[in-house]
Amino acid sequence: MGNKTDKEGAMVTLEGGGEPLLSVRNLKVHFPMDEGRVRAVDGVSFDVQPGQVVGIVGESGCGKSVTMKAILRIVEPPGRIVEGQIMYHSRASGEAGTSKVRGTIDLVGLAPNGKEMRDIRGAEIALIPQEPMAAFSPVHTVGNQVIEAIRLHRDLSKSAARQLAVDTFRDVGISMPEQRIDSYSWQMSGGLRQRAMIAMALAANPRLLIADEPTTAIDVTTQAQILRLLRKLRFEYNSAIIFITHDLGVIAQMADYVVVMYLGKVMAQGPVDDLFHNPLHPYTQALLRSIPSVQSAPRVKLPTISGSIPHAFNRPKGCPFHPRCTSFMPGVCDRDEPELKAVDGRQLVSCFLFRDTPEVANGQA
Amino acid sequence: MLRFIMQRVLLMPVLLVVFSVIVFALVQAPPGDFLTSYAATLASSGSSIGETELQALRQTYGLDKPIYVQYLYWMGNLLRGDLGLSLEYQRPNAELIGERLVLTLALAAFSFIFTWIIAIPAGILSARHQHGPIDYFFTFFNYIGVAIPNFMLALILMWLGFSVLGISVTGLFSPEFEQAPWNLARVADLMKHMWLPAIVIGISGTARLTRVMRANLLDELNKLYVVTARAKGMSEWKLVLKYPVRLAINPLISTIGWYLPQLFSGSLIVATVMNLPNIGPLLLRSLISQDMYLAGSLLLIYAFLTIIGTLLSDILLALADPRIRMRG
């Protein structure tokens, strides 16, 4: 297993000091299509600390879901990780848990359907997909699918796994879990289905939960309940969460740390308070400007900023945001690509308006 | 579920009565009756039959009575379990139909098994390796299977069997077993002959089913529940077989019941070419000679098999798909 921890240790870790649970470095996922190469993810880097909630925002099509699929190594063909590292720091030995992996592993180096990756998938890193209706098989009971998830990673008898599934159902606030576990997903309401989905993701007690827009398909009241549930479970299960959403209000409620993506790249990242109260990057500023106040309008969807998102095939040369940027500097922004740099010690920003801060080493190659 | 089956079973006699009226009307529809065509046959072979004799025969068979009387007479016999007498063969219809029906059903079962055993795995492999060599390989054979008329295939195979292997592959029995009573040796002989016609009859269905399975599975493979299963850490083959394959097969289950009636009528040319002693040729013959009670009985059995087939499809689909079972 890869032991690149020492080298990676030089990376800027702005959150705490401990070793991150997950380090994504310069990740590139491309889709070679007949029409051309779609650079869905084009050099993304961020860290997730143990127990941290990292929110990922960005307009539709900026590569959020593809990044998550890459982490789970389930990018569908012809998509391929062409570059980068996904360092996963597994549970320290001795720590209670069911982990079969030890040490720091570069997930990019694993075979996507090999045993090692499958031991991580579901057990260490679990996914809560966007649409719980379509995410369960309609011809298998929900219990069948949850119990299966448990037994894939834990050496439990059927009845013990069933008991665990019932307990987890109760944890996520499903009433009458003994009965509900034998129903089909289409017999449940939207909120119930999403709870069942969360239960399935939590059942193997993962250390990292990836929630890809977990509340878009359900009504507002239920959304609020689900968010409350996720906040509560985060402490009970002590898992880190990557939370993807279009909704800046949800980010403000949920996240400790925010990553702002644009056209397959990270534009800015930093602790939620810094990013919201002192946005440095022109794109972050534009995002925040277009909603009056995060507090007063917590349900505002990611607003459309003036100008349209360029098509994935012909991304602009230089800074991808330059055709829409109000601070655009001709001859600079459209020539070279800015790199993600630490600015003012708290945020990382990818923009030519900011110079390297020499004190903080920049890990980006 | 039980209620649903009960309803359908209770509806069956009603449907059969309706069908019997239609069938009888159809069989009676062509001008003339059995004796007209009988006289015509005699005339064409040089002999003839007197008008008085014809009248006498008409009375014997009750062909001079009004149609509804004939129908009631036929129905009355049917209810007593008597399929009547074949006018042409002068033998009980039950006897004529009996063995042929068994052989037809056996052939149906064989070609069904052949079709599914080949088509489902081929469809799965094709879909899993979409646009790969395996997919192209199956696609090639599928087009051939659909394009070649099955009687042609029968002729080609018969010719190959005769010229290369030196065996005669027509019929379902070797000559020495043709008229033999049923015993193990005869069954074994039947099995030896059954596979070829079963394949010939099943080949185009296999090709079509492979295409449908491939298309269904390709649809299902893109569904979110497949991503969920993958994200759980299931192995690829296990998850494909448990989830998308199961859902891709569901719509096909409702076609299972169609095999019975299809084989009854669809394999006529193959049956004629390969000299198969099944129902098809008998039905054709009885319709040509206006052997109305035989034709009527055959068509009614056909209707019965269609109803049974549809019921079977519905039951199987309900068993396989909880959405139908629990809502229906």
Ligand SMILES: Nc1ncnc2c1ncn2[C@@H]1O[C@H](COP(=O)(O)OP(=O)(O)OP(=O)(O)O)[C@@H](O)[C@H]1O
């Ligand atoms: N299977 C695929 N084949 C080709 N291109 C793809 C595929 N999946 C994603 N892409 C492309 O990758 C880019 C990023 O897609 P992704 O689904 O990650 O966006 P997203 O940020 O999750 O958007 P949304 O907020 O709408 O979910 C898009 O331009 C999309 O067209």
Ligand code: SF4
């Ligand atoms: S690099 Fe230039 S174009 Fe890009 S965000 Fe910064 S100022 Fe705007």
Ligand SMILES: [Mg+2]
């Ligand atoms: Mg997405």
